[in-house]
Amino acid sequence: MSNLMKGDDVNIDRLSSFLQKQGMLNVMLVSTIQNHVFYLEPFKGHSLILKRHRNRARLEQQWRFFAQQTSSVIIPFQRFPNQKPYLTDDSHYWTITPYIPGKKLNYHFAGDRESGLLALQTFHHDTKRIKVSSPLRQEIFYRRWSKRLQKFRNTAPLFQEYGFGALFNDIVQTTEKHLSLITGFDWAGLERSALQSGTWIHGDVAAHNFIRYKGRVYMIDFDLLGCASPLHDYIQLGQRFLPYLNWDSERLLSYNMVQEKYLRPWLYALFIPSDVMRDWLYYMNRRSIQPVGDYLEKMEREWIQRLSFLKTAIDMLN
Numbered sequence: 038m039s040n041l042m043k044g045d046d047v048n049i050d051r052l053s054s055f056l057q058k059q060g061m062l063n064v065m066l067v068s069t070i071q072n073h074v075f076y077l078e079p080f081k082g083h084s085l086i087l088k089r090h091r092n093r094a095r096l097e098q099q100w101r102f103f104a105q106q107t108s109s110v111i112i113p114f115q116r117f118p119n120q121k122p123y124l125t126d127d128s129h130y131w132t133i134t135p136y137i138p139g140k141k142l143n144y145h146f147a148g149d150r151e152s153g154l155l156a157l158q159t160f161h162h163d164t165k166r167i168k169v170s171s172p173l174r175q176e177i178f179y180r181r182w183s184k185r186l187q188k189f190r191n192t193a194p195l196f197q198e199y200g201f202g203a204l205f206n207d208i209v210q211t212t213e214k215h216l217s218l219i220t221g222f223d224w225a226g227l228e229r230s231a232l233q234s235g236t237w238i239h240g241d242v243a244a245h246n247f248i249r250y251k252g253r254v255y256m257i258d259f260d261l262l263g264c265a266s267p268l269h270d271y272i273q274l275g276q277r278f279l280p281y282l283n284w285d286s287e288r289l290l291s292y293n294m295v296q297e298k299y300l301r302p303w304l305y306a307l308f309i310p311s312d313v314m315r316d317w318l319y320y321m322n323r324r325s326i327q328p329v330g331d332y333l334e335k336m337e338r339e340w341i342q343r344l345s346f347l348k349t350a351i352d353m354l355n
Contacts, residue, residue, distance in 0.1 A: 041126055047072070047089070056087075059124045060117030062133070076136065084136035085115075089129050090260070094173060096123060096130050099259050101169040102237070108163035110156045112137060112248075112257045134257070139250030144281050153247045154292055156254040157239065157274065161267045166235045172264040177228070178272070179219050182311045186212050189314040192321060201333045204340060208310055211347070215308040222302040227266040238263050238270045242277065271295050272306040279307070280339070284346035286353065304350050310343065 041051050049067050052075070056062040066078035073089040090096045100122050103113035114132045116122055124131040142149040186209070196205035230236075239246070240261025248255045263269075271294040282288040295303045313336065320332055 041129070047075070055124070055126060056117075056131075059126075060121055060131075060133075061119040062117055077133070084138070085133045086136050086257075088132050088134070090123075090132065091129065092260075093130055095260060095262075096132065098169060098173055099262055102164075102167060102259075102262060105167045105169070106164055108160060110159050110163070110254065110256050111259075112255050113259075137248045137250050137255055137257070139248040139255070142244040142247040142249060142254070144244045144277055149244065149247075149249075150278055150281070150292070152249065152254045153242070153244065154274065154294065156247055156256055157242060157270060160239060160256055161236065161270070164235075164237045167237060168235045169264070172232065175263045175265055177224055178269060178306070178311075179216055179224075179309070182212070182309060182314075183216060185311060185314050185318070186216070188318055192317070195321075195329065196333065199330050199333050201337060204333070204337050207340065208313060212309055212311075212314070215305055219302065219305045219309065222305075224266075224302075227268065231264055231266045235264065236267060238265045238267060240270070242270050242274045244277070268295060268299055268303060272303060275303065275307050276312045279343075279346065284342040286346055286350045301354060304354060308347055308350070310340075313340070313343075 041047050041055055047069070049069075053064055053067055056064060056077075062077075063080045064077045065080050066076075067087075068076040070076055070086075075087040077085040077087050079085065100114060103111070106113070112134055114122065114134050117124065117133060122132075142153050144150050144153065189212075190209065193202075193205055196202055238261075239256060239259065240263055241258060246256060246258045248257060275289060275294060278292070279289060317332075317336070320327075325332075
């Protein structure tokens with residue numbers, strides 16, 4: 038276990054001493070944001086965000102990427118005062134980035150959706166042709182979703198217990214059908230093209246990874262950064278927008294996220310309820326005070342809306 042850890046939490050006093058000894062960073066305030074993310078106020082200089090990482094390969098790829106990028110929307114790592122790119126403590130790695138005292142976007146608001154999309158498009162444009170040595174290969178998204186489906190299947194008894202067996206079967210059948218359809222597209226070709234041209238994805242376009250500050254929007258948290266087709270980011274962004282668009286396919290299409298030639302694979306990917314399964318598995322793994330029955334009732338209401346989108350979009354494609 039890391040010498041900085043106290044159970045599942047970080048010992049703040051030890052962390053302050055570690056930053057001073059290993060990074061020559063003297064701080065007068067350390068506040069916990071999450072169990073692996075901290076707000077720092079150094080004695081000298083601007084406020085910082087300190088983050089603990091477990092995957093060294095991902096961390097080093099981010100550094101190689103940041104060394105080449107010049108985009109105005111990216112908040113990259115910065116070196117510690119002693120010029121180390123990161124600090125090591127047993128199996129943990131620590132980085133710092135400038136703290137941006139802005140406001141996270143909220144996709145409930147049309148203006149934030151537009152700003153998030155524009156920032157993402159700017160990121161894709163600005164980072165094209167960046168080449169790093171030995172870019173990490175990422176598992177294709179639909180294989181990850183297939184594994185997620187298997188975990189979701191294991192929760193069938195709970196759906197049955199609360200009287201939502203039909204909902205469970207519908208989600209599983211819809212997922213199986215469209216996972217089968219989506220494998221028919223040349224995703225391997227898209228990945229080869231991305232590697233050749235040097236196109237990058239952020240990998241996690243949740244609203245909280247976009248910060249608005251002084252009229253500009255910045256992107257943070259590049260842990261899932263990858264050399265891949267931008268279509269991956271737009272699949273995820275479409276999933277995140279749809280609940281705030283009342284599952285209206287025409288409103289979603291009005292954002293013009295993807296080129297016409299990618300419309301069919303993009304929509305087929307959106308038909309797969311990977312987000313439903315993700316959120317359910319997250320709910321099951323954490324200690325939530327929300328009763329299971331209430332959660333499933335809400336899931337069923339949203340599923341009915343989703344089916345309306347699915348039918349309308351399929352009719353449009355046919």
